[in-house]
Amino acid sequence: xxxxxxxxxxxxxxxxxxxxxxxxxxxxxDAKGISFLELNDGSxxxxxxxxxxxxxxxxxxxxRLTTGCAVAVEGALVASPAAGQxxxxxxxxLEVLGEADPESYPLQKKRHRDEFLRGIAHLRPRTNKYGxxxxxxxxxxxxxxxxxxxxxxxxxxxxxxxxxxxxxxxxLFRVTTLREPPPAAGGENPWAExxxxxxAHLTVSGQLEAELFACALGRVYTFxxxxxxxxxxxxxxxxxxxxxEPEMAFADLEDDLELAEALVKQLVHHLRExxxxxxxxxxxxxxxELPARLENLVARPYARIPYAEAVRILxxxxxxxxxxxxxxxxxxxxxxxxxxERHVGRPVFVTxxxxxxxxxxxxxxxxxxxxxxxxxxVPRVGELVGGSQREERLAVLERRMEExxxxxxxxxxxxxxxxxxxxxHAGFGLGFERFLMLATGVxxxxxxxxxxxxxxxxxx
RNA sequence: UCCCCGAUAGCUCAAUCGGCAGAGCGGGUGGCUGUUAACCACUAGGUUGCAGGUUCGAGUCCUGCUCGGGGAGCCA
Numbered sequence: 001x002x003x004x005x006x007x008x009x010x011x012x013x014x015x016x017x018x019x020x021x022x023x024x025x026x027x028x029x030d031a032k033g034i035s036f037l038e039l040n041d042g043s044x045x046x047x048x049x050x051x052x053x054x055x056x057x058x059x060x061x062x063x064r065l066t067t068g069c070a071v072a073v074e075g076a077l078v079a080s081p082a083a084g085q086x087x088x089x090x091x092x093x094l095e096v097l098g099e100a101d102p103e104s105y106p107l108q109k110k111r112h113r114d115e116f117l118r119g120i121a122h123l124r125p126r127t128n129k130y131g132x133x134x135x136x137x138x139x140x141x142x143x144x145x146x147x148x149x150x151x152x153x154x155x156x157x158x159x160x161x162x163x164x165x166x167x168x169x170x171x172l173f174r175v176t177t178l179r180e181p182p183p184a185a186g187g188e189n190p191w192a193e194x195x196x197x198x199x200a201h202l203t204v205s206g207q208l209e210a211e212l213f214a215c216a217l218g219r220v221y222t223f224x225x226x227x228x229x230x231x232x233x234x235x236x237x238x239x240x241x242x243x244x245e246p247e248m249a250f251a252d253l254e255d256d257l258e259l260a261e262a263l264v265k266q267l268v269h270h271l272r273e274x275x276x277x278x279x280x281x282x283x284x285x286x287x288x289e290l291p292a293r294l295e296n297l298v299a300r301p302y303a304r305i306p307y308a309e310a311v312r313i314l315x316x317x318x319x320x321x322x323x324x325x326x327x328x329x330x331x332x333x334x335x336x337x338x339x340x341e342r343h344v345g346r347p348v349f350v351t352x353x354x355x356x357x358x359x360x361x362x363x364x365x366x367x368x369x370x371x372x373x374x375x376x377x378v379p380r381v382g383e384l385v386g387g388s389q390r391e392e393r394l395a396v397l398e399r400r401m402e403e404x405x406x407x408x409x410x411x412x413x414x415x416x417x418x419x420x421x422x423x424x425h426a427g428f429g430l431g432f433e434r435f436l437m438l439a440t441g442v443x444x445x446x447x448x449x450x451x452x453x454x455x456x457x458x459x460x
Numbered sequence: 461u462c463c464c465c466g467a468u469a470g471c472u473c474a475a476u477c478g479g480c481a482g483a484g485c486g487g488g489u490g491g492c493u494g495u496u497a498a499c500c501a502c503u504a505g506g507u508u509g510c511a512g513g514u515u516c517g518a519g520u521c522c523u524g525c526u527c528g529g530g531g532a533g534c535c536a
Contacts, residue, residue: 027496029493031492031493031495032493034494038496047496049495080494081494084495084496102486102487103470103487105470106470108485110471111472112471113472115528115529205536228534230461230535232533233461234530234532235530236536237536242536243536244536323532332533333532333533385536386536429536431535431536432536434536
């Protein structure tokens with residue numbers, strides 16, 4: 001007999017004479033001549049109560065049915081006579097697929113600290129919380145593809161291995177097959193003997209490649225892992241994380257803002273529709289404010305504040321900031337939090353930053369001092385999205401590269417796009433894990449990644 | 461990388477002023493019960509993160525290291 005997902009059984013309107021379920025025992029409760037198993041197979045948050053009677057409730061078998069063990073059960077799905085569940089499985093046969101020594105099995109029914117569960121990342125998806133979280137993560141990824149597909153975007157598989165350091169966004173992981181690193185000043189090409197014959201890295205962003213394809217297919221997006229070798233130890237940073245990077249030709253900053261807002265809102269809508277039970281767990285155990293905060297993400301248009309106005313607001317706020325607000329300098333975390341959480345009380349786009357504090361590829365505004373940039377700030381998580389209209393004018397782009405000290409030669413292909421059929425275009429990057437933190441209330445990025453990579457942490 | 465805090469039983473934590481290292485949960489054993497965070501009794505379980513120092517005496521004070529948490533910077 002083929003196995004049926006517990007989720008399918010619990011949704012049923014009528015019972016079933018013969019079914020087979022497979023899963024892991026969460027708990028066992030014994031009564032006289034009858035035992036109750038809570039069985040979970042990962043298909044949903046809820047367990048299926050399995051009834052063992054007669055020979056199946058015999059001591060030798062029960063001793064093996066401990067928390068964490070894997071079993072296959074066949075029997076009848078019947079209405080439960082007791083309160084607590086609608087359906088239960090009256091077992092006729094049970095096979096122990098894999099035992100779990102209760103002396104050493106680390107998961108118990110009681111809640112564990114997140115820090116402890118991180119140390120057993122191979123087992124934590126068997127807990128209610130992390131099972132729910134990674135089902136939500138999967139569903140959110142599907143919703144990303146659905147969102148872009150409905151809007152005529154093509155999914156671009158941008159390269160993971162790269163020879164450029166893209167936008168200079170952060171420190172790079174070097175990739176090499178050499179046993180010994182070449183000397184620092186080793187001749188004309190110190191990497192001549194390496195696999196690619198030149199320096200190679202893991203990508204920090206698919207943006208530049210996405211721009212190339214947007215200027216051919218019109219609308220594209222990347223959705224994949226990116227890597228930053230920064231020694232940043234915070235609850236919001238990881239060395240390997242997934243980014244969603246749409247890029248649109250024939251689009252300006254306004255189009256960019258609209259797309260980012262629509263994406264965040266649709267992802268929230270999708271999860272509220274398709275992950276209701278799993279989200280309820282987070283509202284109950286992780287963040288009681290979660291339902292209100294999700295509503296706040298979809299209820300109203302997001303605020304928009306140009307950088308210059310943001311500075312004026314912060315200066316007039318009379319807040320005892322640890323770092324004073326300096327016009328021309330980037331906003332501090334405390335400034336961003338004040339703007340978003342206290343001043344507007346909902347997501348806010350800050351736009352038109354001074355060009356000196358933004359990368360070379362952002363389009364210079366008519367004032368010559370600011371660029372068509374945007375950051376989307378959201379409560380608790382901070383910067384969720386960073387994007388811009390891209391500089392499509394060859395001469396202006398070359399001047400900006402010169403100003404920021406970037407050599408033109410490695411970017412010849414990027415410049416070519418401005419040389420041949422250049423068009424206005426815009427895009428952004430959205431940190432997938434940061435969205436998941438926002439959507440679940442989980443406070444640490446390490447807990448929304450199956451196997452997080454952070455400085456000095458590469459187990460699993 | 462910088463600043464602050466922490467590390468005690470399998471887990472979550474307590475231990476007063478430097479003076480006998482404890483509880484709950486989990487595990488084991490027995491009992492009870494269509495149970496459901498089950499309940500009752502008994503029981504095992506410790507190099508107090510590691511290395512050094514001060515002291516008659518260190519879980520407690522000092523130094524270094526490792527790991528973890530919070531904040532900052534960098535950013536998504």
